[in-house]
Amino acid sequence: MDLLENLALGFATALTLKNLAYALFGSVLGTLIGVLPGLGPVATIAMLLPSIYALDTVPALIMLAGIYYGAQYGGSTTAILINVPGESSSVVTALDGYKMARQGRAGPALAAAGLGSFFAGCVGTVIIAAFAPPLTELAFKFGPAEYFSLMVLGLIGAVVLASGSLIKAIAMILLGLLLGQINTDVISGVPRYSFDIPELTDGIGFVAIAMGVFGFGEIISNLGRPAEEREVFTKDVKGLMPTAQDLKDAFPAMLRGTTLGSLLGVLPGGGALLSSFAAYTLEKKLTLKPHEVPFGQGNIRGVAGPESANNAGAQTSFIPMLTLGIPPNAVMALMVGAMTIKGIQPGPQVMTSNPELFWGLIASMWVGNFMLIILNLPLIGIWIKLLTVPYRLLYPAILAFCCIGLYTLNNNNFDVYMAVIFGLFGYAFYKLKCEPAPLLLGFILGPMMEENLRRALLLSRGDYSAFLTRPLSASLLVAAALLVVVVSLPSIKRSRKRAFEEG
């Protein structure tokens, strides 16, 4: 069978000593940054991008992927133990997880999160392996019009996920698309918005924007807030094993969370964050059994469901990136950047032209998840110690690594200056409550979107109806329009707001 053959190739690639080492390094580093609040996978992967010039393609991507799912594990640990979600996708985990920790049940909470994540990771890997090939077939039928419509759907999907105001999120996407226009026009070769600065004719560095907005902007806003008191439940983490009743309660929630997360992860704009919110909402809607405590007071289902969902979502969000070359979220955008650095054009041809990369990456995700579960449960003590590193020592370290990364990107200090400017923007966005993630996504998709729009228009001789007469393109646009309508319906608007406020 093809699937088994492919997976065998994948595991043969992933299980070489070198690739195992990079998967281990990536997932441990991911857990580390997941544990540390204020440093997320976006900033870390951006920081490591320059260093992958020196690595081979397969280990480099395996390492970067490890950072992404490792961060999901790490983020839940801090959410449970100190009520500070290390990652935005762990926000809902804190609700019931932290309550469980306060009741002396930190162990079962951590175990439920870990086991749920592992289970979801396994399922996610199988789903990618099973669905990537047919989707790739479909992708070969895509013309410029379909790609353009798909990107519209992706960007609209990203808006649904932004917390705050819908219209501001759309404006941020447009601003991102426009920033992506600062480059040399691919079709006519005219440099645009470069102000005669030679570095700008290649476009603004993606890393400079990511680090400026997410790295520097976040540090400044953290320092602007009064220092928070952290209460760490270290001494209580003894009995890791959940009781039989815990497992009986948690397992169905894991199943539901995994299903929901796998579905939402594939959607453009989906991924870990949306999945975990949806799973928590679902668990809450189900009736409580007599012996259960209500949600928000330490219900184990409130940990197992969202944690499974965010890991499943993190895994399946690789599907659009691997099959279509379209990143559904900021981390995947960085993965696309990493592939481009290594001279691989992301898209449907990757599976046939680089099968060992494609299947090796997929298999490594399962391997990485397995490493995480055996590493993290015993190592929780170490991660907790890390939380005692004060922020005043931590943020100069983040700055130092960012600066070195920025400089080595092109061996030029221009990117360092650009990041300073975007740090200023990042702080302004924070103050004005403008979510920056859609901006980044728009920036990545901007050039691709323009090229496909212009090619589609050339083919149709300027006729915009081509986007609606081609069935695939039309259905993608209809889906995007439906999303906007659904999100702006008054009843959904209210519950969407409530779902985010609960975090």
Add this chain to the structure above:
Amino acid sequence: MKIKSQQDFWSGLMFLVSGALFAWGAIANYSFGSSARPGPGYFPFGLGIILALLGALIMFEALTIETEDGEPIGDIAWKPLLVILGSVFVFGLLLPLVGMLIALPLLVITSSLASEQFTWKGTLTNGVFLTGFSWLVFIKGLGLTIPLLPAFLQFAG
């Protein structure tokens, strides 16, 4: 007319101005072409106009829709803002001139000044540790080309 949401008013203005600037830049400098043969100015002009319109809409809403507390922007953290961005800027300026062994500890020290819990002991230890770590990982381990010493010393030695 009273502003009902400070945050939305100013972000709307930001979108309006940046959209208008991009659109104006596109139309003034690059050929627009036509829908059948779009030129380099076609896409940015369209995007800029839409962004400016959205910005105007956000401003309009900020002036008309009541909010509970006026959604103020709040105090601006000038000290962290200037210290952090300033020290990164100085790092960018100095690194090619004096090398990492001087520029990096300087970055750690200047940026640490932004914290309210600044101590010389902690900061200096951190600076030494991070410089050593970066040398080990980035230069020895990953083999990145980063100037280590001041330019004049490298020529002399």
